[in-house]
Each structure stands twice: as C-alpha cells, then as structure tokens.
Amino acid sequence: MQELTFAGTPGIIVxxxxxxxxxxxxxxVSYSRPGVxxxxxxxxxxGRHLGVVVLFFTLYATQxxxxxxVGYAPAAYRIGFAWWQSVMFMTIIIxxxxxxxxxxxNIARRQQFLTPTDWLRYRFESPAIALLAALLMLWGLGNYLLEQLVAMGHGIxxxxxxxxxxxxxxxxxxxxMLAYSWMGGMRAVAFTDVMQGIALLVGVAVLVVGGLYLVGGHLGDAFTYVVKEQPEKAAVPALQGSISWISILVxxxxxxxxYPHAIQRIYAAEDTRTLRRSLARMAWMPLITTAVIFVVGIIGIQLYPxxxxxQSEQxxxxxxxxxxxxNPFFYVMMILLFGGVVAAIVSTADSVLLSFSSIISNDxxxxxxxxxxxxxxxxxxxxxxxxxxxxxxxxxxxxPPTLLVNIFILKFELLIQIAPAFIIGLYWKRMHSRPVFCGMLIGALLAGGMALTGFGKVYGVHAGVIGLVVNTAIAVIGSLLMPADDRRVDFAEARH
Structure with missing residues (x-):
C-alpha cells in the first residue's frame, strides 16, 4: 500500500x-452473555440469533x-473495462x-448443524466425505488467513x-483479533463486521466522489479518456480472455x-426469512461496492497514466x-477510509479463524x-x-518464501470441489456417497496438481473449474450407475 502523506500520528490514533x-x-458480548x-x-x-441487519453486515464482511x-482498483487500472467482470463474479456469489x-x-436449524461438514455427514452418512471436505476447507481457510495477515501488516x-x-x-x-474473538465468538465478530462495513461503505463513497472531483466531476470524461488514449483497455477481449472470464465467474x-465461514453464517441466521432478506440486500452490494471500486481504477488511468x-498497486x-x-473534510474521511480498510481485513481474518477453530474442535x-x-x-x-x-x-x-506462497495459492481451486456434494446433494436424492467421495478427491488432486505444475489455466479455463467438471461428472454418473441407496435424509424438511 502507498505510504500516505496524511498518515503518521492521525493514522495511529484511528x-x-x-x-x-x-x-x-x-x-x-462476553459480559452480556457469560455463557458464550x-x-x-x-x-x-x-446461538443462531443473527437478525437481518447484523447478518447482512457479517455476510458483507465475508464477501x-x-x-x-486496495486490490481491485489497481486491477481495473491495468486491465481496463474488462475488469467489470469483478462486479459480475461478486454478483454470481449471491x-x-x-x-x-x-x-x-432450514435443515441446519432442524438438525442443529455446527460446521459445514455436519451437513455432508448427515446427507451421505460417510465419515470419509466429511473428513476430506474438512481438510479441503482447512486448506482454503489457512490460505485465506495467510492473505489477510499479510494485507493487515501492509495496510497498517x-x-x-x-x-x-x-x-x-x-x-x-x-x-x-484473538482477544475479542475469544471473548465473544461469532457474536463479537458479527458486531465488528457492522462497524467495519459502515466504515467501508462511507469511505469508498467519499473516495469516488473525491476522485471524480479531481478529474473534473464527469465520469464520462474518464471513460472517454480511456477509449481515446488507451484503446487497448477498452477493446473487446480475445476469445481466450472471454473464456477465462466465464471460468472465473464459475x-x-x-x-x-x-466458504466455510459463509456457510456458518447461513447456519447462524435467525430463520430462513431473515436469511432471504439479508441476501436480497446483498444482491445490491456489487453495484454499491465493487462497481464503485472499478470506477476508482478507471479514474486512475486518467489521473496517473x-x-x-x-506502481499501480499503490x-x-x-x-x-x-x-x-x-479540503479538511476529505482529509479526515481518507484517514477513516484506510482505518476502515484495516478493520475490514481484521474482520475477515477473525471470521476465517473462527471457522477454522470450529472445524478443528468439532470435525x-x-x-x-x-x-x-x-x-x-x-x-x-x-x-x-x-x-x-x-x-x-x-x-x-x-x-514469506516464494515457494511456500505459491503453494498456498490453492484456495478456490480446492475449495470448490466440495460444491457438488453441498449443492447437488441438497436436491438429488439418488446422489451416492462413494462416487461423491471419489469425485471430490480426484477433482482436488487434478486441480491442485495442475496449478502446482504450472497448468493453472488450459485455454483460459482455470484448473479448479476443470477439476469441478471432472468431480461433478464422477459424482453424477457414478450415482446413476450405483444401486439406489435408501438414505435417511428427509428431503421434505428442506422445503422453504
């Protein structure tokens, strides 16, 4: 992160x-709820009592x-209009x-699930599936936590x-982070999410308003500048680039x-109606957050060609x-923005750590x-x-040694391999445990092996997506070939 000329003592105070x-x-939280x-x-x-507002902000902090x-605006600066994909994949998450x-x-409330693997254990009655999924989740969480620690140090x-x-x-x-999360658990984490979410929303809004002021107040002028002066950043992506775009959306x-910490927030919702209302509000956040950050990157092309x-990372x-x-107002708001950025990083890290600990203790x-x-x-x-x-x-x-950091890049590539068991398993009664386990294992080994040996993409398709396709095919075709298995799961209880 760029060292800020307005930093120093004011930054320390914030x-x-x-x-x-x-x-x-x-x-x-610890004092008001001593049994937490x-x-x-x-x-x-x-306690599964997160209401609409707190659930919304904790989902927002998770995403x-x-x-x-600090990372998406530089990407927009380097890539140009094609980085609008960031708005799209943030929307696809919803x-x-x-x-x-x-x-x-609905099922989690009835069965009192605690961790994401509780659903897999209940659905497939397979300790092997639950253990493999837990290991993939721990890897993804460890990767994510490492990212946040590095960002935390640089941000502060x-x-x-x-x-x-x-x-x-x-x-x-x-x-x-350890102190307040140990004292209050998820409830403390969720309330800190509210604080950092408000700080980020306000700070980002002021940042883009100030950026527009610097380029004359007209966003259209910034777009016109890119088209005229750097047309390659406004060009239609090549075929492989378009394929890569679709791949990253998936x-x-x-x-x-x-993500395990996202699933646990689904469990923590007060009820299904509360969850739906929070997700409905989340659907607007890519336009309010990611699109605004995209605009900041485009403005930067005109300000600092x-x-x-x-250099663009700064x-x-x-x-x-x-x-x-x-003016003094913008001075104060920029200090608060960067304080909010740091708080957001810490808030994401605490969610990841809480989920990591729950999988260790329960699974x-x-x-x-x-x-x-x-x-x-x-x-x-x-x-x-x-x-x-x-x-x-x-x-x-x-x-961080470069080699180890490269190994830890495997996050979505491995984590996405649990998706068929989670999503298809919720709707298809015939899905069988043995092909699900084989698909998850082979998909993870394939995606991880490709990424670590330099084949992170094949014709623009990410290794994790290739692994997911193979994984899903094994799980679905294998389940069709297996004899019908009378699972104990009552799918009627999942109606919503």
Whole structure:
C-alpha cells in the first residue's frame, strides 16, 4: 500500500480507536452473555440469533475484505473495462448462495448443524466425505488467513506512513483479533463486521466522489479518456480472455459461496426469512461496492497514466493522498477510509479463524480424536489449535518464501470441489456417497496438481473449474450407475 502523506500520528490514533472499539465489542458480548464461551452453538454460531441487519453486515464482511478496496482498483487500472467482470463474479456469489442457502438453513436449524461438514455427514452418512471436505476447507481457510495477515501488516504500515513496521503491525492486530474473538465468538465478530462495513461503505463513497472531483466531476470524461488514449483497455477481449472470464465467474461465484465461514453464517441466521432478506440486500452490494471500486481504477488511468504494474498497486493510496489534499473534510474521511480498510481485513481474518477453530474442535477433535470430549474441552482445543495455526501463518507472513506462497495459492481451486456434494446433494436424492467421495478427491488432486505444475489455466479455463467438471461428472454418473441407496435424509424438511 502507498505510504500516505496524511498518515503518521492521525493514522495511529484511528487504528488505536478501531482496536479499542473491537475489544470493547468483545468485552460487551462476553459480559452480556457469560455463557458464550462454554456452548459451541453460542460461540461459533451466535446461538443462531443473527437478525437481518447484523447478518447482512457479517455476510458483507465475508464477501468483501479490505483487499477488495486496495486490490481491485489497481486491477481495473491495468486491465481496463474488462475488469467489470469483478462486479459480475461478486454478483454470481449471491446467486451461488441462493442455490442452496435457504434450503440448507432450514435443515441446519432442524438438525442443529455446527460446521459445514455436519451437513455432508448427515446427507451421505460417510465419515470419509466429511473428513476430506474438512481438510479441503482447512486448506482454503489457512490460505485465506495467510492473505489477510499479510494485507493487515501492509495496510497498517501504510496507514501510519511506516511509523508502525509491517511485522509489528501484523502482530499487534492479531493479538487484538484473538482477544475479542475469544471473548465473544461469532457474536463479537458479527458486531465488528457492522462497524467495519459502515466504515467501508462511507469511505469508498467519499473516495469516488473525491476522485471524480479531481478529474473534473464527469465520469464520462474518464471513460472517454480511456477509449481515446488507451484503446487497448477498452477493446473487446480475445476469445481466450472471454473464456477465462466465464471460468472465473464459475470459480469465484461458487467457490466463495461455499466458504466455510459463509456457510456458518447461513447456519447462524435467525430463520430462513431473515436469511432471504439479508441476501436480497446483498444482491445490491456489487453495484454499491465493487462497481464503485472499478470506477476508482478507471479514474486512475486518467489521473496517473503510464504507471507500471508495481506502481499501480499503490493506486488507491495515490488517489487518497490527492483527495485528502482537497479540503479538511476529505482529509479526515481518507484517514477513516484506510482505518476502515484495516478493520475490514481484521474482520475477515477473525471470521476465517473462527471457522477454522470450529472445524478443528468439532470435525477433527470430537469426531476422530476424543469423541467423548465435552463442549468446553472441545472449544479450548479449537481455540488453541487456531492459535497454533495463526502462529505458523505469522511465521510465513513475516518474511514469506516464494515457494511456500505459491503453494498456498490453492484456495478456490480446492475449495470448490466440495460444491457438488453441498449443492447437488441438497436436491438429488439418488446422489451416492462413494462416487461423491471419489469425485471430490480426484477433482482436488487434478486441480491442485495442475496449478502446482504450472497448468493453472488450459485455454483460459482455470484448473479448479476443470477439476469441478471432472468431480461433478464422477459424482453424477457414478450415482446413476450405483444401486439406489435408501438414505435417511428427509428431503421434505428442506422445503422453504
């Protein structure tokens, strides 16, 4: 992130304020609900009592991180109009939710599911499927958490103008994150999501207004400039580029919808009607957030032509500096924006960590190591394992070796392989456990092997999508070839 000329002491003050608010939320939840740390349903799912507003903001925080703000605008700067795909794949994620979320919420409430694999265990009665899915989820969550830790360090260091070094910044906010999430569980995480969501929405709106002011107040002029001065950024993509576009819509649209921390928010909804209302509001957020960030990137093409790829990564910081110089109001709002970006990164990290810990405590420890363990002991084990995982990821993020980072890029490619079991399994009674397991395993090995050996795309199609196609074909055709299996699942209870 660009070091900001308005950073330094004001940035430190804002960060301290955000940190105190997060800790205050954690303390308030812990004080008002003293049993939150003893009951797994309360700690990991907020007792299934998230209302429309809080559920909306926590879903928003799950889908949008501070990385979206500082990363998507530079992508629009480099790619041009073709980056409108970011708005589309963020919209597809909502469609992905709607494929299964209301139906899954109905079953989850009846069966008291805690983690995403509880549905798979209930649906297929297969410990092998549940364990494989848990491992794929843990890999995806570990990858996502590593990304957020690195972004956290860079974001705080940039906001403070380098006053707080990258490593110290990362370590300090990790401690804050652990403290409030340990005190209040998902309820504390959800309320911090409300805070950072409001900060991001307001900050991004002010950023684009300031950017438009810098280019003369007319967005059409910025678009005309791109068409006239850099026509390659307004050109129709080549065939392979269009195929890649469709591929990433599938990869991100489905992959992000089956993120474990997203599924647990589906479980935590107060009821199916609440979930539907929250998702209906989420459908507007790609236009309100991602499209606005896209506009910021297009404005940047006119403001700072000729930036290299490395320089373009600092685009949001450059624009924020110039917007802050307009008048004191914009100065204050840009400080709050970047504080909100950092808070958004922390908020995403805490959601991921909470989901990671729940899978360890419920799906690994209680299912395979100590089936007789009570909930309090399982909670402690999940928290401690989460702490160990954060420690290991901090070591990687401190000075990450390139090879290890390349290995950790496998996120959607592997995670999306659980989608057939989750989505098709909700609607098709005949889906059989053995071909589902084989498809999930082969799809994951194929996608992971292709990505790690340099075949991340084939004619524009991502390795994860190729793995998903093979995975789905094995699961569906294999189920058709298997004898009908009388599953105990009552599909009638899933009506919504």
């Amino acid at each position: 960060l301290v304020a955000y940190a105190l608010m997060m800790l205050g939320i954690g303390f308030w 740390r003893e009951d797994m349903q309360s700690y990991y799912l907020a 949008y991180s501070g990385n979206n703000i 469609a992905g939710y709607m494929l299964f979320a209301p139906r899954l919420n 260091s940039g906001l403070t103008g380098g006053t707080v070094p990258y490593q110290i910044a990362m370590l300090g906010f990790v401690i804050v 990869l991100v649209g489905i992959g992000a919808a089956v 000729g930036l290299s790829d490395v 685009l949001v910081g450059r624009i924020a500096n110039d917007v802050a110089a307009i 690994i420890y209680r299912r395979h190591i100590r089936p007789d363990a009570d909930e309090q002991r399982a909670l402690k084990v999940g928290k401690l394992c989460g702490l160990v995982a954060v420690g290991g990821l901090l070591i990687l993020a401190w000075n």
